[in-house]
Amino acid sequence: MNAAPAHGTLSAPLVVEFPFTRSLGPVQSAFLTGLRERTVLGVRTADGRTLVPPAEYDPDTAAELRDLVEVGRTGTVTTWAWNSAPRRGQPLRHPFAWALVRLDGADTALLHALDVPGGPAQVRTGMRVRIRWAEERSGAITDIACFEPAADAADDSTRPAARPHSGAFADPVHGIVAEARLDYTYTPGRAQTRYLEALARHRTLGERCPGCRKVYVPPRGACPTCGVPTAEQVEVGPAGTVTTFCVVNIKAKGLDIEVPYVYAHIALDGAGLALHGRIAGIPYDQVRMGLRVEPVWTEGGRHPDHYRPTGEPDAAPETYQELL
Amino acid sequence: MTIRNGLPEVAVVAFAQTAHVRAADDLSEVEMLLPVLREVLERTGLSAGAVDFTCSGSCDYLAGRAFSFTMALDGVGAWPPISESHVEADGAWALHEAWVKLLTGRAETALVYAYGKSSAGDLPAVLTRQLDPYYLAPLWPDSVSLAALQTRALLDAGGTDERELAGIAARSRNAAEANPYAQLTGSPSADALLESDHLVGPLRLHDVPPVSDGAAALVLAAGDTARRLCGTGRRPAWIRGMDHRIEAHSLGVRDLTDSPSTRLAAERAGLFDPQAPPPDVAELHTPFTAQEVVLRKALRLGPGTAVNPSGGPLAANPVMAAGLIRIGEAAERVACGEARRAVAHATSGPCLQHNLVAVLESDAAADGPGSHGAEEERG
Numbered sequence: 129m130n131a132a133p134a135h136g137t138l139s140a141p142l143v144v145e146f147p148f149t150r151s152l153g154p155v156q157s158a159f160l161t162g163l164r165e166r167t168v169l170g171v172r173t174a175d176g177r178t179l180v181p182p183a184e185y186d187p188d189t190a191a192e193l194r195d196l197v198e199v200g201r202t203g204t205v206t207t208w209a210w211n212s213a214p215r216r217g218q219p220l221r222h223p224f225a226w227a228l229v230r231l232d233g234a235d236t237a238l239l240h241a242l243d244v245p246g247g248p249a250q251v252r253t254g255m256r257v258r259i260r261w262a263e264e265r266s267g268a269i270t271d272i273a274c275f276e277p278a279a280d281a282a283d284d285s286t287r288p289a290a291r292p293h294s295g296a297f298a299d300p301v302h303g304i305v306a307e308a309r310l311d312y313t314y315t316p317g318r319a320q321t322r323y324l325e326a327l328a329r330h331r332t333l334g335e336r337c338p339g340c341r342k343v344y345v346p347p348r349g350a351c352p353t354c355g356v357p358t359a360e361q362v363e364v365g366p367a368g369t370v371t372t373f374c375v376v377n378i379k380a381k382g383l384d385i386e387v388p389y390v391y392a393h394i395a396l397d398g399a400g401l402a403l404h405g406r407i408a409g410i411p412y413d414q415v416r417m418g419l420r421v422e423p424v425w426t427e428g429g430r431h432p433d434h435y436r437p438t439g440e441p442d443a444a445p446e447t448y449q450e451l452l
Numbered sequence: 453m454t455i456r457n458g459l460p461e462v463a464v465v466a467f468a469q470t471a472h473v474r475a476a477d478d479l480s481e482v483e484m485l486l487p488v489l490r491e492v493l494e495r496t497g498l499s500a501g502a503v504d505f506t507c508s509g510s511c512d513y514l515a516g517r518a519f520s521f522t523m524a525l526d527g528v529g530a531w532p533p534i535s536e537s538h539v540e541a542d543g544a545w546a547l548h549e550a551w552v553k554l555l556t557g558r559a560e561t562a563l564v565y566a567y568g569k570s571s572a573g574d575l576p577a578v579l580t581r582q583l584d585p586y587y588l589a590p591l592w593p594d595s596v597s598l599a600a601l602q603t604r605a606l607l608d609a610g611g612t613d614e615r616e617l618a619g620i621a622a623r624s625r626n627a628a629e630a631n632p633y634a635q636l637t638g639s640p641s642a643d644a645l646l647e648s649d650h651l652v653g654p655l656r657l658h659d660v661p662p663v664s665d666g667a668a669a670l671v672l673a674a675g676d677t678a679r680r681l682c683g684t685g686r687r688p689a690w691i692r693g694m695d696h697r698i699e700a701h702s703l704g705v706r707d708l709t710d711s712p713s714t715r716l717a718a719e720r721a722g723l724f725d726p727q728a729p730p731p732d733v734a735e736l737h738t739p740f741t742a743q744e745v746v747l748r749k750a751l752r753l754g755p756g757t758a759v760n761p762s763g764g765p766l767a768a769n770p771v772m773a774a775g776l777i778r779i780g781e782a783a784e785r786v787a788c789g790e791a792r793r794a795v796a797h798a799t800s801g802p803c804l805q806h807n808l809v810a811v812l813e814s815d816a817a818a819d820g821p822g823s824h825g826a827e828e829e830r831g
Contacts, residue, residue, distance in 0.1 A: 318478060
């Protein structure tokens, strides 16, 4: 973690990645497989409109749509925006126009990038554009690399109409993997920053509720029972009592600890609730409720590595039964 | 309890919001939220346990924290267990749920809150994750670019011009000078704004909302409880009607220059009631300037209605709270007697896909000659 100089609170990078595997309906499957084969399919609604990109259900009536048609690979820009600073994941790395394009034979427009090397002065609503296909295609919207300007100046009357299509292709795609990554800067807030900074100095800081007087460890800035801020800092521990525990027999990925080991809830002296930690320095089958333990720090560690017995007599059950 | 058309009358009786900032990075979400929760509870004299129903709106994607709303409940004091609900949407939809709960008669008071800490992530990228995952999300079209497509469509259709849009930006941010909670206040003239370069053409920086961290809370109450809780010298802001409507998700099937869902929601909320006067105030959830033009038309707002006197989302846009704040701001105008009738709007989804409209009135409006429908008092 790095200290954020402006506020003195801690911050750390946090990356969230979530690759969703999504199944496709029959219309979506035909459309995306079609793109792989450089064929653009739309779907016809009961009132005779052709939707591109096609939907499984009519957006107006919710009627199931299955009447596939093939439309042109050239179309007309219905609106556009100039993206001078493309972001990660967008179709082109250099400045481009986002455009809604109504392909010839379609009644609705498809969103994609429009590559116009001449810049925004060369783009206008109504301009004619055609699909530039991606070299490697897998059955995804990105099989269209982008649109590019088309020279054809034909008027509407000579443009091809949509024509029926079976939607059948060899080896159709039935799903897509939608990769996603979002980058965050995690900041724990005031109470947890105080806690983490004290912990780095081998001290455990709780916060007392002004209402119910309970001491929360780790503190989160509010008493979840009373709904009021907890501002009074209270040092707890270092020793504590095992309130309950489990024996872990499954080795965790990336964790260099021999199994079996004991993971326990530990009520530090003065704390109003138990935190959890690993118990070592005692055979796993001798750990018990009421065992008195103290933290063990490793060189440079920002939190206790584990807890070990203090050698004191066990705590009486009535001293910790409220903390179970 | 006051009964109207067989249902209890429900009012906003207290509202609070944070001073919105670019990054509240010294605060956790619950630390950001706590002060506004305390403020509305103290003003109504309620404790968390005394509120019949609690409902919140937020989105885990904003700060990248799974189940962040359960952590936010620490600020409410949810023990012994309370009756509680959450929507993964703007707090305006949490308010709608709470309002329905009060209409059923199963609750007399409700606490509604919302928060957004957009500074933790890259908001335009985060918002791409709400898009259709098959045809749109793989292209990562950011929220500013989608608003630019809508703005171009409106410009092409002759529905506005760049000067009008600059005027909306300048008016909003100048109005925000009177709003102590606003993040952006004051603006150069529209002419000066038009000299700047395009950000995502046709949008310039002034057409785009700030990225904001912030929270808001309000208390709803029914009938005489509302009159009792709203405090001396303040009026309950009665919710005369509220409705929300959604359009197709695909941008290419919609007319981006119009908002039929807003129009229908407004009609169902009673905004166009021929017996009622036009609203004195409209608080519209318009993060982008052109959206005000679209909404003015859909809501049939004339020159007699002050639009976004708070400065609106162009002055502070804490995502997930910005819609609830519109209702809170409109209610404040009614509470202090500045407005007898106000309309509030909240939106969700790309390019005004989903819209909520609430009509708020003071007692005076209901009792006066503009009153619509009979009102009967029952014990």
